[in-house]
Amino acid sequence: MSSNKQDREVIISIKHVDISFDVGQKKKFVAVKDANFDIYKGETFALVGESGSGKTTLGRAILRINPCSAGEIQFEGKRISGKISHAEDREVVRNIQMIFQDPAASLNERATIEYCVSEGLYNFHLYDNEEDRIAKVDKALQDVGLLPEHKSRYPHEFSGGQRQRVGIARAMIMNPKFIVADEPISALDVSIRAQVLNLMNKLKAERNLTYLFIAHDLSVVRFIADRIAVIHHGEIVEIAESETLFKFPLHPYTISLLSTVPMPDPIVERTRKHIDYDPSVLDQSGEKREMREIRPGHFIFATSKEMKEYEEKIARKERELGVNR
Amino acid sequence: MDKENLFEFAAFDKLESEHIAAPRYSYWKSVWRTFFKSKFTVAVSIVMIALVLFALIQPLTSGYDPTVAPNINDASKKFLSPSSEQLFGTDNIGNSVFDAVWAGARNSIIVSFVSTAINMLIGVLVGALWGFSKKMDKWMIEVYNVIANIPFLLLAMILSYVLGAGMRSLIITMTCTSWIYVAYFIRTQVMIIRDREYNLASKCLGTGTGTIITKNILPYLVSVIMTYISREIPNIISYEVFLSYLGLGLGTTNASLGRMISMYTSFMSGYPHLFWIPVSVVALIAISLYIVGQKLADATDPRTHM
Numbered sequence: 001m002s003s004n005k006q007d008r009e010v011i012i013s014i015k016h017v018d019i020s021f022d023v024g025q026k027k028k029f030v031a032v033k034d035a036n037f038d039i040y041k042g043e044t045f046a047l048v049g050e051s052g053s054g055k056t057t058l059g060r061a062i063l064r065i066n067p068c069s070a071g072e073i074q075f076e077g078k079r080i081s082g083k084i085s086h087a088e089d090r091e092v093v094r095n096i097q098m099i100f101q102d103p104a105a106s107l108n109e110r111a112t113i114e115y116c117v118s119e120g121l122y123n124f125h126l127y128d129n130e131e132d133r134i135a136k137v138d139k140a141l142q143d144v145g146l147l148p149e150h151k152s153r154y155p156h157e158f159s160g161g162q163r164q165r166v167g168i169a170r171a172m173i174m175n176p177k178f179i180v181a182d183e184p185i186s187a188l189d190v191s192i193r194a195q196v197l198n199l200m201n202k203l204k205a206e207r208n209l210t211y212l213f214i215a216h217d218l219s220v221v222r223f224i225a226d227r228i229a230v231i232h233h234g235e236i237v238e239i240a241e242s243e244t245l246f247k248f249p250l251h252p253y254t255i256s257l258l259s260t261v262p263m264p265d266p267i268v269e270r271t272r273k274h275i276d277y278d279p280s281v282l283d284q285s286g287e288k289r290e291m292r293e294i295r296p297g298h299f300i301f302a303t304s305k306e307m308k309e310y311e312e313k314i315a316r317k318e319r320e321l322g323v324n325r
Numbered sequence: 326m327d328k329e330n331l332f333e334f335a336a337f338d339k340l341e342s343e344h345i346a347a348p349r350y351s352y353w354k355s356v357w358r359t360f361f362k363s364k365f366t367v368a369v370s371i372v373m374i375a376l377v378l379f380a381l382i383q384p385l386t387s388g389y390d391p392t393v394a395p396n397i398n399d400a401s402k403k404f405l406s407p408s409s410e411q412l413f414g415t416d417n418i419g420n421s422v423f424d425a426v427w428a429g430a431r432n433s434i435i436v437s438f439v440s441t442a443i444n445m446l447i448g449v450l451v452g453a454l455w456g457f458s459k460k461m462d463k464w465m466i467e468v469y470n471v472i473a474n475i476p477f478l479l480l481a482m483i484l485s486y487v488l489g490a491g492m493r494s495l496i497i498t499m500t501c502t503s504w505i506y507v508a509y510f511i512r513t514q515v516m517i518i519r520d521r522e523y524n525l526a527s528k529c530l531g532t533g534t535g536t537i538i539t540k541n542i543l544p545y546l547v548s549v550i551m552t553y554i555s556r557e558i559p560n561i562i563s564y565e566v567f568l569s570y571l572g573l574g575l576g577t578t579n580a581s582l583g584r585m586i587s588m589y590t591s592f593m594s595g596y597p598h599l600f601w602i603p604v605s606v607v608a609l610i611a612i613s614l615y616i617v618g619q620k621l622a623d624a625t626d627p628r629t630h631m
Binding site for chain 1: 339340343344345347349350352521522523525526527528529530531532533536540541544545627
């Protein structure tokens with residue numbers, strides 16, 4: 001499954017990152033604690049957690065909006081957190097783009113679509129002349145299924161799905177290598193969510209992109225992500241490949257989160273039970289937890305005592321399902 | 326015909342559904358359309374433009390000078406009531422009140438327009454940067470606290486003694502501290518929209534602070550800036566009148582509505598028109614400017630464009 005892990009190219013590397021905010025004098029709120037993972041080139045890495053768990057904060061730290069208070073973030077092997085030169089900063093902006101949660105709030109209502117989409121081109125002067133810029137904007141709009149005639153329109157004239165596609169177009173026109181998609185479909189109507197997800201997948205395949213997909217909806221994540229990290233109160237509790245996580249959830253929080261996914265089958269849905277997350281079942285000995293690899297590519301945040309329990313659990317589950325990994 | 330042939334598949338064009346049927350939206354066109362929709366607004370605008378133009382042009386043709394009084398020794402030309410010959414009558418020194426009023430109005434309008442332009446220009450520029458930069462906010466708020474606590478009347482008195490009375494010194498009086506109130510107002514407005522998500526999106530696309538201010542923030546402030554201007558212009562007109570009334574404004578060599586009102590107050594009982602005519606002209610100019618400004622401010626708010 002992850003035997004080829006060694007020869008996969010790492011694009012983003014998060015190394016022991018802490019992110020904290022000052023609240024009042026000398027008081028600090030730690031939003032992300034000791035996050036530690038790699039994102040490989042060409043994959044969709046999902047970050048899942050409840051509201052306020054720090055998933056957006058971590059995504060924004062990669063874009064250099066939130067500073068890290070400890071640890072570092074690397075992009076293609078180069079450090080991009082903390083103080084870096086202006087040229088490096090420009091390089092990061094060019095290569096890492098973001099798709100926002102609320103397409104209505106993230107577009108400038110007083111600017112035409114042409115300006116919204118061209119903004120990145122203007123900033124980096126990525127065009128030869130006016131005709132070239134307009135050709136690029138037309139192409140970007142067509143790539144996301146919009147029409148060149150939309151250029152002179154204003155954001156409020158579009159539907160939610162169309163606006164989100166404008167948001168995608170303005171990120172894609174920069175030809176980025178890595179995209180942080182911060183809950184790109186949670187503000188959209190259910191009927192057009194699939195359309196935007198399919199578009200994102202299509203663009204990813206065409207342009208060899210890597211996504212960090214931030215979400216709280218696990219059914220969506222299962223559809224789009226290659227690997228999933230579960231984050232709870234700023235701590236990453238479990239990282240695994242999508243199917244592994246759904247088949248062998250180990251951490252009690254992951255299990256609780258999975259139990260909230262509604263089933264499309266009404267008979268199954270009727271029997272679905274929500275499991276509350278109870279942190280008291282965890283090891284209370286006070287031993288420091290760390291990320292441990294329980295199976296190749298499957299990491300869990302645990303103490304050594306918990307590790308033994310998880311080992312038993314996964315072995316039992318594997319026997320049940322008759323899987324030998 | 327059998328049932329199978331009754332229906333056929335229509336061609337389906339996915340892009341067809343992306344068309345927007347609504348007519349094209351243009352911000353400034355919608356502003357003017359909304360503005361001219363109300364007959365009342367159009368009428369007041371015509372009155373305002375007529376008053377301002379008349380006040381600017383009439384004194385050039387009459388050549389009124391408050392220091393000259395050719396009829397001062399002719400008792401038959403003093404205190405005349407308004408008539409077809411002397412529209413607003415004559416005053417205690419036999420000068421035409423009509424000429425004096427418009428010459429005064431001209432000075433008031435020039436002072437208020439120039440001062441407002443200077444205040445808004447400096448205020449919006451400083452306020453936009455002030456609202457954006459947290460570092461600048463720290464010391465600017467102290468500067469504001471100091472300047473905002475200087476009593477305006479005291480400042481006007483000192484400046485009129487130091488600089489002497491006149492148009493230029495009055496404009497300096499009206500602008501030397503007033504811009505900071507505009508700046509403070511704009512700072513607050515900028516802070517409200519500074520942290521909206523679309524500014525973050527611009528930052529992610531590499532847009533600099535200057536472009537964010539001019540493209541993302543100021544367009545949202547057109548309507549509040551218009552509201553401020555519509556209050557500022559009549560305000561400065563009344564301040565000019567008030568200061569001239571106290572003897573701190575334009576001085577004796579310039580025609581001034583304020584000085585006229587203060588001079589004519591003593592003839593209130595015998596010749597009330599001498600007092601009421603300049604007061605009504607000030608009121609008419611100030612109110613029409615205010616109403617037009619308010620209506621324009623409303624029209625620049627895109628929520629009224631539907």
